[in-house]
Amino acid sequence: MTHQPTGQATAAARLLGLLARDLAPDRLTTDPAATAPYATDRSGARPDGQPLAVVHAEHPDDVRTTLRHAHALRVPVVPRGAGTGLSGAATAPEGTLVLDLARMNRIVELSPDDQLAVVEPGVITADLDRAAAAHGLRYAPDPASAAISTIGGNIATNAGGLRCAKYGVTRDSVLGLDAVLADGTVIRTGRRTVKGVTGYDLTALLTGSEGTLAVITAATVRLRPIPVATATLAAYFSSFAAAAAAATAITAARIEPAMAELLDGPVLAAIDGAQDSNLRARGAALLLVQCDGAGAAEEAAHVARVLEGRAASLDITGDPVEAEALLAARRLALPSLERLGRPLIEDIAVPRSQLAEAVRSIEAISAAHGVPVFTLAHAADGNLHPILVIDPALPDIPEAAWAAASDIFATALRLGGTLTGEHGVGTLKRQWLADELGPDTLALHHRVKSALDPHNILNPGKAI
Amino acid sequence: MTHQPTGQATAAARLLGLLARDLAPDRLTTDPAATAPYATDRSGARPDGQPLAVVHAEHPDDVRTTLRHAHALRVPVVPRGAGTGLSGAATAPEGTLVLDLARMNRIVELSPDDQLAVVEPGVITADLDRAAAAHGLRYAPDPASAAISTIGGNIATNAGGLRCAKYGVTRDSVLGLDAVLADGTVIRTGRRTVKGVTGYDLTALLTGSEGTLAVITAATVRLRPIPVATATLAAYFSSFAAAAAAATAITAARIEPAMAELLDGPVLAAIDGAQDSNLRARGAALLLVQCDGAGAAEEAAHVARVLEGRAASLDITGDPVEAEALLAARRLALPSLERLGRPLIEDIAVPRSQLAEAVRSIEAISAAHGVPVFTLAHAADGNLHPILVIDPALPDIPEAAWAAASDIFATALRLGGTLTGEHGVGTLKRQWLADELGPDTLALHHRVKSALDPHNILNPGKAI
Structure with missing residues (x-):
């Protein structure tokens, strides 16, 4: 038989x-x-x-x-x-x-006049940005992974990045989508215009849905002028909490920088170890702030006044090459941590006034569980990445790491924040989802999911 | 019996x-x-x-x-x-x-530190903006109706306004919603943080859904710093098409003004008739441009260079009171037209490079149907308001007006645009909806509607 x-x-x-x-x-x-x-x-x-x-x-x-x-x-x-x-x-x-979808990597159209591009989902984000730059334009969202991640993946997770303090997240740059529903039906959402309210905002509904509602086959994305000028500041602080408080002070001063990146002491030491640099010796935390546009220098001078007396040292430059050197530390952070082990990257966001409190809580959680935590933050957004580095020799994530992660999520919610600012829920954060959404709102998610994917074939067990 | x-x-x-x-x-x-x-x-x-x-x-x-x-x-x-x-x-x-919902008009919370407010839906939009101003902040979306419309209504239509060229539409300022579903279930969408991707973007789904998916009972909205400076230009042109081409040239010069409002000759004449002003004598079209932020003066100077040789006359001011006088014409446009009859306000948007072409088509449609058309435009967004003024003595909208409106919508779609940039579909634009969305995407709208409102009790016959 x-x-x-x-x-x-x-x-x-x-x-x-x-x-x-x-x-x-x-x-x-x-x-x-x-x-x-x-x-x-x-x-x-x-x-x-x-x-x-x-x-x-x-x-x-x-x-x-x-x-x-x-x-x-x-x-x-x-x-x-x-x-x-x-x-x-x-x-x-x-x-x-x-x-x-990696092979669907054509930039189908790039219209400098309409300041938009139509791209297939497999286009590498940095490639689109480069193509736009030839016309004095850029694709504003710049996740730290831009050199290796795709536009389709960025849309699926509604990726953030360094510049979203001023220019918004991926959703804010997606005008329309071509997509295929679970049953093979082809739909087109949104439009080629910067404004439009015909029908429901299905573009936003699909953006960030982590592949659970439809498969994107093309995206019409907004391009923006490259700023006429930038001014970049690098400030070192004697403690991470002091740096976080300084970032909050910039917001409180009603300044809207294009970027405000915060790196704690352990991250600086990890970069030093990997890159043979000497950042940690300069301070226990680094705050990188970039202002852009016609008023960049004036805004940066305002930032400098706010940081005076708070920062241990302060560099400021209007030169893009020098600015890139300052920002290199931030871009090297994750690769440097990956040399130490498997990074488990948390991604909480808190209301902006709570940034320093979140930093203090994360430090306390790290101490309580005996788990080293490396923290990066998109400070102007209140978006923190506390990173637990797991020994790659271990078969599973250790209990103490899960416990620390769980406490970090609880902290985010206690401070009025969210589990995930820009990376998505995926599988790793699903167990905490109901804590944030509550049962009725979570149930509504499942009603929407069933409406689009009645047999639950699209990425089941993810996101919701 | x-x-x-x-x-x-x-x-x-x-x-x-x-x-x-x-x-x-x-x-x-x-x-x-x-x-x-x-x-x-x-x-x-x-x-x-x-x-x-x-x-x-x-x-x-x-x-x-x-x-x-x-x-x-x-x-x-x-x-x-x-x-x-x-x-x-x-x-x-x-x-x-x-x-x-008009009586639910409390500003529940206004947090200057987190730069957000929690408001009931019946709050008048301008009242929120005023309350924010006491803290150096503002509610960025400013529909022309801000003095009389409510935040809830603005969210239901995803209202635009004058400043959205730079600051986005209502959706871009809504962080989260409290809402009641058709069956009475209370849900909460979004969050208090500026970033966050937990769950689907139900906030955006409800925004612009015109009361067909849920009833909003509170909104958490983002506030932004009042710009440190503004610079405002008023340029008159010899023809509406020349003014539209000038607006496109500003975009092509990679300038992002906060506002770029265009008024055609018939609108200027209507304002003159109502307000005893003398605008029409100065030109056949008026373009108002406002730049803001630390670089406002420099950006405005750039705009002036672009307009040189194009405009018949050009005024520029950095004084907010003078700027308000220049913008008054725009704010008076609709009330002035309402004195002439019942305005039927169309609201198409086109890709920005198509603005001048849209203006030429609207003029041709007006001539072909013998229907006077008054046109305003949020030029930097490609959003045009061609307005047909109907004799209030008529019981119904005349056939010629419907025919002209229908041709205007067809023009918008032909140019890659949309039926409605910011006013919504309501009942008046529903008959053209399928032309824009296509049958499969429209069917998806109904699936989403049924998931949230299975008995179709919420505002049936509207929006979709």
């Missing part, structure tokens, strides 16, 4: 047969050695098992075909960009089909 | 009985003379009949009670702020219950 496959296994086999029949041969990978890396993403989260196969879409029709069959057969699909997400939203457990 | 009421009439009678039982006596108006004015709104659209009654909510519990009963009895509910909407979204036909 032959072994009867389960219903699930039958569906999977049938799906692979249909995809092999209906997709071009180079679009489908079923070799386990080749599909294994798609099980995880930059979060380091490892689900059980590995995906059935990977579809490498090159055209919206590949997405439609894949979803139509997966929907009919009820096989879960995990959309994926570059896999640089930090919350596990692109992890693909046993029995899932990965829908990889 | 007594007359048997229909099912609908029975439901209405039962609803009124339950509301009379469960609401405080001053919350319910059933006197036809008192409810009649609630049948219409500032759009002037007149539905058949008049509403059953008006509930004047003073507390979220009144909203819950009202919706719970209306949901159980399947009676349609029309949420209403100040009734200043221009698309008919607040019109209340026969058999509907009006849920008036």
Whole structure:
């Protein structure tokens, strides 16, 4: 008697047969050695098992075909960009089909006159920014991962970045989307105009939905003029709390910098260790502030007045090359921490007045659990990244790290904040979701999810 | 034999009985003379009949009670702020219950430190802005109706305004909402932080949904620093097309003014007629540009260089009082037109490079149908308000006016634009909705609507 496959296994086999029949041969990978890396993403989260196969879409029709069959057969699909997400939203457990959009990487249109671009989801964010720069424009959202992450992934997580203090998050730069619903229906949301209120804001609904509501096949994004000038300040402080208080003082002075990045002492030491720099010796925390636009120098001078008497040292420059050198420390932070182990990057945001209080709480939590915490913050947004670095030799995240993370989330909520400012919920933060949303609002999320994806095939078990 | 009421009439009678039982006596108006004015709104659209009654909510519990009963009895509910909407979204036909939120007008909290306010929906927009000003802050969205419209209504339509070129539309200033779903369930969306991605962006989904998805009972809105300086330019042109081309040239020069308002010759003449001014003699179109922030003067000088050789005359001022005098013309435009008849205000938006082309098309449509058109534009957004002034003695909108409006919408779509930039679809633009959205995307709207309001009691027949 032959072994009867389960219903699930039958569906999977049938799906692979249909995809092999209906997709071009180079679009489908079923070799386990080749599909294994798609099980995880930059979060380091490892689900059980590995995906059935990977579809490498090159055209919206590949997405439609894949979803139509997966929907009919009820096989879960995990959309994926570059896999640089930090919350596990692109992890693909046993029995899932990965829908990889990395090959859809064309900039379809770049209109300097309308200051917009139409891009496929697999375009690397920094590539779009570079293409825009040739016209004196830029794509404003700049997640720290811009050199390696895709626009589609940025939209799926509603990525933030360094410049969003002034220019907003990804959502604020997405004008419209082409997307495919779970059943293969093609929709188009939004528009090419900077304003428009016809219909519901489905563009915003899909942005940040972590691949659970639809698969994006193109995005119309807003471009903005490159500022005519920038002025950048680097201030060192004797303590992280003093630096956080200084950042709050800038907000309280009614200044709106384009960027205000905060790095604590342990982060500075990690950068020094990796880059042979000497930052930690200059202070226990570094605050980087950038002002831009026609009033950049005047705004920066105002920032300097606010920081006077608070900072241990202060450098200021209007030269973009010098500014890049100052900002390099911030950009090197995560790669430097990755040399120490597997970073578990938290991403809380608090009302801006609570930044210093959040910093104090994080330091107390670190001490109470005996877990070193490295903290970066987008200070002008109240968005903190407390980072726990896990020994990569350990099979699992240690209990103390989970306990510290849990206390950090509780702190965020106690201070009127949120679990995740810009990285998303993915799988890693799902257990705390109901604490923030409450049961009725969470139930509403599931009603919306069911309306768009009635069989729950799109990235199940993520985000909500 | 007594007359048997229909099912609908029975439901209405039962609803009124339950509301009379469960609401405080001053919350319910059933006197036809008192409810009649609630049948219409500032759009002037007149539905058949008049509403059953008006509930004047003073507390979220009144909203819950009202919706719970209306949901159980399947009676349609029309949420209403100040009734200043221009698309008919607040019109209340026969058999509907009006849920008036005007009495919920408290500013619950104003936090200068966190630069946010928590407000009830009935707060007049200008009142919030004034309260913020006491702390050096402002509520950035400034619809022309700010002195008479409510925050709740602004959110329901995702209102734009004069400053949104630089500061975004209402959605960009709404951090979170307290709302009641059709069945009386209380939800809370968003947060008090400027960034946050926990869950779907239900705040944006409700913003601009014109009362069809939920009833807002409180909003957490972002406040921003009042700019340290402004510089305002008034430029007159020999033709409207030349003025529109000049506005496009400002965008092409990579300048981002806070405001760029365009008024055509007929609007200037209407203002002159109402205000005893002398604007039309100075040119056939007026472009008002405001730059703000630390670089305001430098940006305005850049604007002046772009306008040189294009404008017939140019005034520039850094004095806020003089600036207010220049902007007064814009603020007086709609009241001046209302003296001429009932304005039917269209609200198309086009990609910014298409502004001059849109202006030429509108002029041609006006000539072809023999219908005078008065046009205002938020030029930096590509958002045009072609206004048809209808003789108030006419019982209905004349055929030629509908035909001209229809051609204007077709022009917007042909140029890659939208039916409505900031006023909403309401009842007046619904017939063109499918032209813009297409059948599959429109069907998705109905799926979302059903998920939130399965019995279709919230503002049925509006928006989608």
